[in-house]
Amino acid sequence: MKDLAHLNKYLLKYKFHLILGIVFIAISNVFAIVPAQVVRHAFDLVAENIRLYQLFGEGDLQDRMYGQFASAILIYGGLILALALLRGVFLFFTRQTIIVMSRLIEYDLKNEIYQHYQSLPLGFYRRNNTGDLMNRISEDVSKVRMYLGPAIMYGLNLITLFLMVIPFMFSVNSRLTLFALLPLPVLSLSIYFVNNIINKRSIAIQEKLSGLSTFVQESFSGIRVLKAFVREEDSGEKFSEASNEYKNRYMKLVSVQSLFFPLIMLLIGLSVILTIYVGGTEVMKGAITTGNIAEFIIYVNLLVWPVTSLGWISSIIQQAAASQKRINEFLEEQTNIVSQKELEKDLKGHLIFDGVGFVYPDSGIQALDNISFEVKPGESLAIIGTTGSGKTTIANLILRLYDVAEGQIQVDGEPIQDYSLENLRSQVGYVPQDVFLFSDSIRNNIAFGKADLTEEQMIQAAKDADVYENIIEFPESFATRVGERGITLSGGQKQRVSIARAIVKNPSIMILDDSLSAVDTKTENAILNSLKRIMENRTSIIISHRVSSAKLADKILVLDDGKIVEQGTNESLLAANGVYKELYEKQLKAEESDETTAVSDQA
Structure with a gap:
């Protein structure tokens, strides 16, 4: 009782x-x-x-x-x-x-x-x-x-x-x-x-x-x-x-x-x-x-x-x-993700990871070990690595879905724990690796990122995500219902609608977590070219296993087993003849092979 x-x-x-x-x-x-x-x-x-x-x-x-x-x-x-x-x-x-x-x-x-x-x-x-x-x-x-x-x-x-x-x-x-x-x-x-x-x-x-x-x-x-x-x-x-x-x-x-x-x-x-x-x-x-x-x-x-x-x-x-x-x-379950000072301010997007380590509390798996890097306002950072290297964990920590176990994360010179959760997350545009769309219209899924979205903003976001042409081909256009978890759309269409949803927030920090994995290289390049304009004067984190996605970034981190094994620009990493160049050449050969196969099929 x-x-x-x-x-x-x-x-x-x-x-x-x-x-x-x-x-x-x-x-x-x-x-x-x-x-x-x-x-x-x-x-x-x-x-x-x-x-x-x-x-x-x-x-x-x-x-x-x-x-x-x-x-x-x-x-x-x-x-x-x-x-x-x-x-x-x-x-x-x-x-x-x-x-x-x-x-x-x-x-x-x-x-x-x-x-x-x-x-x-x-x-x-x-x-x-x-x-x-x-x-x-x-x-x-x-x-x-x-x-x-x-x-x-x-x-x-x-x-x-x-x-x-x-x-x-x-x-x-x-x-x-x-x-x-x-x-x-x-x-x-x-x-x-x-x-x-x-x-x-x-x-x-x-x-x-x-x-x-x-x-x-x-x-x-x-x-x-x-x-x-x-x-x-x-x-x-x-x-x-x-x-x-x-x-x-x-x-x-x-x-x-x-x-x-x-x-x-x-x-x-x-x-x-x-x-x-x-x-x-x-x-x-x-x-x-x-x-x-x-x-x-x-x-x-x-x-x-x-x-x-x-x-x-x-x-x-x-x-x-x-x-x-x-x-x-x-x-009676209590969250340990609480704000220390309820700090609220407009973010510029200056990110600093200082000796960050993280262990998942439920599994005990160490996802990150002594991770340190800096992204200045308006810069873009690409994080690449194999599956399980800790790429998504970095995104989770920036969104403060988890707290670090070691080290510190700073945003605009303030510890991330000091910010109000709502203030922090409202200024971060996040496109998750596992795309989730609600069983609603495309319009409402895109507008989920912004309550007072205008028709022009929605159309522009769809164009920037290279999904506008696909949407207008549907009989009901933006009113098309996507079904449970977006089942009526292809994998690439779901990812691009998810990107449009993040774009309309006009965030100070944009995180793309392997969000182009379901599109081909040509579509990927089209989206990245559109995102160049959006990424200007905005801190951007591009997480990917594709080297092609990383080339546009100002800095590149290469992760392996939760540790940074290489970092630098695309040119410097290629010159270093390390892990990055090995990935680059392997993926370049795979793309050339695919193109050769496609030409043979057409012939």
Whole structure:
């Protein structure tokens, strides 16, 4: 229960909804109890006057008495109907306060979790899978809402109804009350145990469903690979096997659920039989009237659902506590990427790496070792190297997605930790190696980099990224939807749209992280020529495994295994006859080979 204490701040925030809900529950229960007493009076009226009515025999007196008798019964019936209507109105008000409160808290809690997710560092997302993150913000929050809504509502209803009904029943006849209520604790305990079994089997089903969903998601995401390797039949068999296991688990749940309502009906029937039997003996003793028996049957029926719900409520609270514990685990995660001084200023783009070392906290892999370089405002730096040499890590450190383990990074003469994160990142244009486009229009994907983007700016950015001609060839031009992760675009088109998105920010520092890997050399040169103008008076970091991308930079760093093995200009590095020249010649031969093959094919 201590895990649910996190929700107290929300209950305090919506305290008026809760207080009004309690008041409406109490009033609705009054209108539920009073009809039982009206029924008692009606029964007693019938019992006391039926013999008198028969004594009059046929005649005017009997007709007059019948008229009065019928009018009284009609009044009682109308009163019961009116009370039922009023109860319905206040039950509606109850749901409009407590259930609405639970929905409002659900909305606030989801926002809190989502905002907290966004504040957490990149390492958090490397440690946790997306499915688990989604499950906690959806399924777990839904279970918590069941506690805040139905569990609180039915729990308050149980308490108020017991406080009103039980004392009144004992005041009428304590013996009849004890016998009438005897099956109800058994009912509550039975429901509690059955619910526990249901919950355990439901969790097993949920886990299997989660695995099944993951399997289907992976199959559809990798449908090209699946078809390319002709594995459709094998995949179908695996799905059928997993689906069959899910069905079997569900059938076990259904077998337990089938006990639920028969058990309720059995114990309710037992309670009614006891009420009639014991009530009948009390009537013969003259302790109560027949109207009291009818009254007690109504009271028993009123108490059945609250008592039945007690086991259900206990189960909901247990599930909510478990779900809130899972939610709290992530909410208690704290980011270590915080600003030291919340410094805000326009950046010029002067970057200094001084003896920087970095080890990924989740894997322990040392990505960078004693990296030192300087990029002055307006200069361009190319970073090349093999896969895993630490190129992308440098980009992550400039964006401050991670903090350095050793050394220091300075931006415009200030430690990078002093800058406000929003101020720093808003002035860096980043084109990631793993291009991500949102399932939206091309226009909105480009405008993601700038909220107040004009049509002219968008078109110019598309032209600079050499993707404008491709876009206008689409039937819907910039309004074309790119699908999930940009699946309707080619790899090169996705990269160029991503470049356009970075360009429109008009950043002080531009980082291109292997962003031209999916385009051919000709397109690469066209984009780089367009970027020359953009890169003027702007600090630019070009990360690539291609030497052709590095040639335009003022400086070039060659990384290997997280260390700088060479640095200088294109000409000086070629003259040094080192790693850079080896890469240059190897790639030049590969390009010449490709051109020769292309000419042969045309011939």
